[in-house]
Amino acid sequence: MIGHRRDKRMTGDAAPLLAALAVALAVAPAPTPAQDEQTAQIPSIACRRIDGVVYWDHNANGQRDEGEAGIGGVRVVANFRTATTDAEGRYDLASDKPILVVSLGFPSGTWPTTSWFQRPQGASVRGVDFGLRKDEQSLPLVFVQMTDTHGNLAWAGQTIPAELTDLSPQPKFYVVTGDLGGGNLTVRKPDDLRRSFSAIAEDFKNFPAPVFMVPGNHETVGYGSAGKIEINAEDLRHPWFGAGAWEWFVCPSHWSFSCAGVRFIAFGWGEYVDGGWRTPSETILRWIDEERLAAGPSTHSVLLAHDPGRGDIVESKGLSLGLFGHTHTEGLYFSPGKEKPNLGEKTLTSGMTQPPRDTRTGARKYAQDGRPTGYRVVVVEADRIDTFYKPLGEPHAILLNEPRRFQAITAPESFMARGQIFDPLRQVKDVEVLVDGRRVETKVTPRRFWSDFEAQVATTEMDSGFATITLKATWPDGAFLVTEPYLILTGREGKHTAAAAARLEATADIQGQPARVLVNGVAIGEVPASQGKVSLEIPAPALKRLNEVRLEAPSSKSALKDVTLLYDGQPYRDQHRISTWGYQPNLTRDSRMFFDLKHPGPSVQWRVQKAP
Structure with missing residues (x-):
């Protein structure tokens, strides 16, 4: 109309x-x-x-x-x-x-x-x-x-x-x-x-x-x-x-x-x-x-x-x-x-x-x-x-577009970070990309009303787990930045010794035959065909910094719903996919979950901050 x-x-x-x-x-x-x-x-x-x-x-x-x-x-x-x-x-x-x-x-x-x-x-x-x-x-x-x-x-x-x-x-x-x-x-x-x-x-x-x-x-x-x-x-x-x-x-x-x-x-x-x-x-x-x-x-x-x-x-x-x-x-x-x-x-x-x-x-x-x-x-x-x-309502519009917030990055050597800065008056003078505080060489391409940026991030010295990517841009009224955490799978495990066992808590909806729960490839328990609350202990030796959880189930309809990992008094949520449309913290045989014991999650939401 x-x-x-x-x-x-x-x-x-x-x-x-x-x-x-x-x-x-x-x-x-x-x-x-x-x-x-x-x-x-x-x-x-x-x-x-x-x-x-x-x-x-x-x-x-x-x-x-x-x-x-x-x-x-x-x-x-x-x-x-x-x-x-x-x-x-x-x-x-x-x-x-x-x-x-x-x-x-x-x-x-x-x-x-x-x-x-x-x-x-x-x-x-x-x-x-x-x-x-x-x-x-x-x-x-x-x-x-x-x-x-x-x-x-x-x-x-x-x-x-x-x-x-x-x-x-x-x-x-x-x-x-x-x-x-x-x-x-x-x-x-x-x-x-x-x-x-x-x-x-x-x-x-x-x-x-x-x-x-x-x-x-x-x-x-x-x-x-x-x-x-x-x-x-x-x-x-x-x-x-x-x-x-x-x-x-x-x-x-x-x-x-x-x-x-x-x-x-x-x-x-x-x-x-x-x-x-x-x-x-x-x-x-x-x-x-x-x-x-x-x-x-x-x-x-x-x-x-x-x-x-x-x-x-x-x-x-x-x-x-x-x-x-x-x-x-x-x-x-x-x-x-x-x-x-x-x-x-x-x-x-x-x-x-x-x-x-x-x-x-x-x-x-x-x-x-x-x-x-x-x-x-x-x-x-x-x-x-x-x-x-x-x-809407943001005068310093900065976007990190790639990787996506809920996308696990499998990157044994490197990955690309891409984004944009809204700048119709061409006022931005400096653009930086930082990974865990480390500056990465950045290519900036001016478009008609904004600039596109991309940076190739080396991961050869990074362990699997969450890392933060920061985009920082300088306007006449100051420097502003956006920081977002991403799950990066490099294939290298960081040193981590668990102080105690953890527990995996969920609501079971297991159809037909029993299902097994695996943490880092090791079975920690079996859940019978049932509906209701379940709690499984994860022994301390089985824990790593980044813990992958899977469900082995004969039925594709079986699921563990609203899954939470409890460790050292802290609840951890699946950090693999965050707030995506239609996604709930539910584990099926066709999915997997990740819990980084150095990053409780869920991820912070997009926010522009003025740099100190």
């Missing part, structure tokens, strides 16, 4: 588009006082065919005047079906499903003067026209991704543009990749739907730049937070089921357009097909193929969606980049419990776009992986696409 702040500053790209938004939104019913759910007014959606003209709106007045010619070759989308205008600018689009909203896939070098989407009324709608003007566009193209705002849309609109005033060029537009609200919405509570989606639409009307967005699972009616809402045949026939309410109240759930030679393709959560949710469905995958091919072979292409679980389509379909949300983690996508990114180098998730501090305590807020809340700045150059995850 595109919205705007109504003040004298609205000019250029946003103004004509945003003025037209009021017309598009007016079609959707306004919020009404609470009604009995059985009597709430539900729309009757009958439109299955729509036609119109896409034309040059030379005077940008939002209506077709005499002499304004049609434009051929422009794509118009509804229900994952696409019609292309003929030489006179005419299109005709039919669908076997009701059409709630139709969107304009405007090409590079143009920008809408009307709303880029419209809601048809009636069974067969004629004359749904779209206006375009010529627009100067060139690389670099800058845009901003927000995601998982969960009720903070208006706040983001007031805050993020103000943080980016030093960028030149300014962001052309903003995108939101889902989960703008929360909860478990169902068609059986239509007034809840009306209130929730009308609030989302209202928040975006005041955004100070063009905004395009898609729904997440929380805006997919009938799915909700976990996809466990019971669905019957009557639900499936409801016009607001799935993405229906989003499209009726807010904007299209899927869309595409081109800008400065870059193709943008976006879809929401998915579709309910053959008794289950498909994210994405085969229909969506075919539509992505059509839109990608329409962009041409030499154009950058960016996929925008909520769920990164099928981020493999970014690589398989030859797209340049995929930007997602959903996992409340930031960076290359890791499936729950995985140690390495499993969907390639082009699939990025972008944390959570929410206020940086708790309003009551003032404490910094974090996503599930310990990253701060933030948003992603994307710069498309002719030969590359660069991105920076900007922590």
Whole structure:
């Protein structure tokens, strides 16, 4: 959806588009006082065919005047079906499903003067026209991704543009990749739907730049937070089921357009097909193929969606980049419990776009992986696409991106440390990388608004265990640093003599046959098929500085849950993977845990500190 702040500053790209938004939104019913759910007014959606003209709106007045010619070759989308205008600018689009909203896939070098989407009324709608003007566009193209705002849309609109005033060029537009609200919405509570989606639409009307967005699972009616809402045949026939309410109240759930030679393709959560949710469905995958091919072979292409679980389509379909949300983690996508990114180098998730501090305590807020809340700045150059995850409310933004916080580094000789420093005014004078306080030679590569750094860290004199990596940068107002601990497996054991035995405590859920627990390859006990608390002693001679714990179990469903190692009065938590989406301190036969007796864990969260 595109919205705007109504003040004298609205000019250029946003103004004509945003003025037209009021017309598009007016079609959707306004919020009404609470009604009995059985009597709430539900729309009757009958439109299955729509036609119109896409034309040059030379005077940008939002209506077709005499002499304004049609434009051929422009794509118009509804229900994952696409019609292309003929030489006179005419299109005709039919669908076997009701059409709630139709969107304009405007090409590079143009920008809408009307709303880029419209809601048809009636069974067969004629004359749904779209206006375009010529627009100067060139690389670099800058845009901003927000995601998982969960009720903070208006706040983001007031805050993020103000943080980016030093960028030149300014962001052309903003995108939101889902989960703008929360909860478990169902068609059986239509007034809840009306209130929730009308609030989302209202928040975006005041955004100070063009905004395009898609729904997440929380805006997919009938799915909700976990996809466990019971669905019957009557639900499936409801016009607001799935993405229906989003499209009726807010904007299209899927869309595409081109800008400065870059193709943008976006879809929401998915579709309910053959008794289950498909994210994405085969229909969506075919539509992505059509839109990608329409962009041409030499154009950058960016996929925008909520769920990164099928981020493999970014690589398989030859797209340049995929930007997602959903996992409340930031960076290359890791499936729950995985140690390495499993969907390639082009699939990025972008944390959570929410206020940086708790309003009551003032404490910094974090996503599930310990990253701060933030948003992603994307710069498309002719030969590359660069991105920076900007922590909200942090004037000295420093990121350690590689290794990941929860990734064990198997490095008998060396590993690479990589990160970024946000520096649009080029004020940073010195960058240092230190490992356990030891300075490492660092290569710094300036980008348009930030600098990338990398350092090769030698490990030949390091023992297996946790080590701290510090990135330090100097601004005119002082030196600032970020320090994070990492588990480094060098294959060398440090000298360590345990003063006493330790205990491994957990809640057992052992299926079928008994399971054995191994510490550093030595069995310390057997857990029978059972459910309940268990406590196993680890003899002092079996302990090392870094202790690896495994579970040998015939059943893949067997697990030790909420595992803690107790040593010398101190509880130790698994330090192998920290706060990753969907990860709990549970031990299965397919996983392992690490406990460093010199580092209790869990790891500290991201924090910028002023250097002493």
